[in-house]
Each structure stands twice: as C-alpha cells, then as structure tokens.
Amino acid sequence: MDPALMPASPRDLFALTKPRVMSLVVFTGLCGLIAAPIAMPWVLAFTAVLCIAVGAGAAGALNQWYEADLDAKMKRTAGRPLPAGRMTRETALHFGVGLSFFSVILMGFATNWHAALWLAISILFYVIIYTMWLKRRTAQNIVIGGAAGAFPPLIGWVAATGELALLPVLLFAIIFLWTPPHFWALSLFIKSDYGNAGVPMLPVVSGLKATRIQQFVYTLPMVAAAIAPWPLGLVGAIYGWASVALNAVFLLLSLRVLLNTAQEPSGMKPEKQLFGFSILYLFVLFAALVVDRMLLS
C-alpha cells in the first residue's frame, strides 16, 4: 500500500521520539526538578517532567523528519520509520510540530513561562542549530549543537523555582562537556557509517588520533564541573564522593581511549567501554544528586 495512505502505527510514532536516548534526557530533567530548593505539588512536577519528555520526543521526531535521507544511508538508522517507508515525512512533521507546541504551552500554563522558554530553546536548538545547520557542515556539530541535550536539568529546576541558580548552570555544564566524550567514543567505532552517509563527524574529517585527543580535552573540564558543586558547598558528601568515584573511572577510560592506537573497530574496546560507561555515569551522577539533596533537606 502507498505509505501516503497508510496510518502511522503507534509503535512507529513512539520510535520517532528516540525513546532510549530521551529516557536519560528526561531523567536529568526530573533530577534537576527534584534537586531544586522549592518542592512542587506532585501533579505539577509530573506535568513538568511530562512536558520535558514530550518536548524532547517532538524534537527527536523533527530530527528524523529532516534527516530521513541521511538515516537511509546508515546501517544503524536505516530501519527507522521514515527511511524504511513505514511513515510519510508529513506525518512526522505534523507529529513533531504539534507536540512541540503542546509541550511548551502546557509547561507555561502548568509551571511558569521561564521554564517554557528554556524548553522551546532546547527544541529549537536541537532541530535548527544542530540538525538543520551544524550536523552536515562542521565536525564541531555536537559540541555546539549538543547543548540542546544539556538543558533539561535547568528546565526542571526553573519549572520548580521560576529562576536560574549556580547549581543548574553547573548541571548544564556537566552534560554539555560530557557530550563530546560520549559521542566521539561511539563515533570512533561507527566511523564508517558516518563516512558512508557523508556526515562530517570528527573521526571522518580529522582522523582517529585527533578525535581521541579531543574527547580527552573535553573530559578534563567535565570532571572539574562535575566535582565543583561539592567544594562550592552546593551539595553534600553523598554527591561529592559519588562524583569523585564516577569521575575517576571516566577519566581513566578516557585516558585509555587517548592512548589507544587501534585503527579498526575490533581493537576499540576502550572506546566501547567509554561510550557504555558514559551513560551509566550520567544516570548515577544525577541519581546521587537527588539522594544527596533529599537527605540534606
């Protein structure tokens, strides 16, 4: 049947939201909200997190609407609903635009318009700055564009308090600086996929050695930003010690990537370990923040 006449399946609409990646994005938003000094009524807190989830999912859908041609060229993404021909681009566009407006407006009415503004900025950043502008043009695409994924804890905090503070800005900085080692570790062992699609990711453009150096260069300030809340007196010892331990492991794995000389994915165990650990790192670091703040208050 012509895909234009086919209704999109709920499973494909859900896939459009990039649920696995977005689960961590939403978790950091939830943690930012819980870490804030003002407790929200739980219905409003739930609504705020829902808005972050729906906004992030909408941004994921708009990303897939725009880059269906790229996704079709990569093994990892060729099975997505658009390149696989199970959904029209128009459906993805309507779904993404509709949910973007819904999430921002609901956030504004349920919490405050300051939080809604940051949510709108995150969506626009991911879709326009990263997806439409930088991704196909520069190997620094994820450094600048990656900021989009760093906003959620800040959005959660502002939803609860209505204003910014030093801690949510540091939480933003942690994810912002975490994104290059997270993504470049992965891109080292899936380089050929990006090469085939003509996406100028760093290993394709500058080579493996430069990518290994660059991921380490971002890891150093990330470690500093992640530990800083403790000496600054913004958090207690639970977050402090968890952060020291997690950052020590991250630094070690990042150093092993820096020193690795393998040219083929088969020799890239350090890269695979760093990518896998990067996800665990962020989950546990933000969970530690929540436990710390709950026990402190």
Ligand code: HEM
């Ligand atoms: C521009 C920035 C980023 C890029 C280019 C990027 C890219 C990727 C890619 C290509 C994958 C592998 C496969 C997949 O699509 O599932 C991945 C996995 C993942 N990313 Fe990122 N990422 C970025 C930022 C983030 C952020 C900010 C978060 C969360 C705070 C995040 C969380 C995750 C998670 C949880 C996975 C594992 C998903 C799974 O198990 O399938 N990423 N990332």
Ligand SMILES: CC(C)=CCC/C(C)=C/CC/C(C)=C/COP(=O)(O)OP(=O)(O)O
């Ligand atoms: C609250 C809010 C609106 C958050 C924005 C969501 C966001 C920026 C998430 C992290 C970025 C992400 C999923 C990158 C994937 O890169 P890619 O798009 O290059 O990956 P692909 O190759 O898998 O398509």
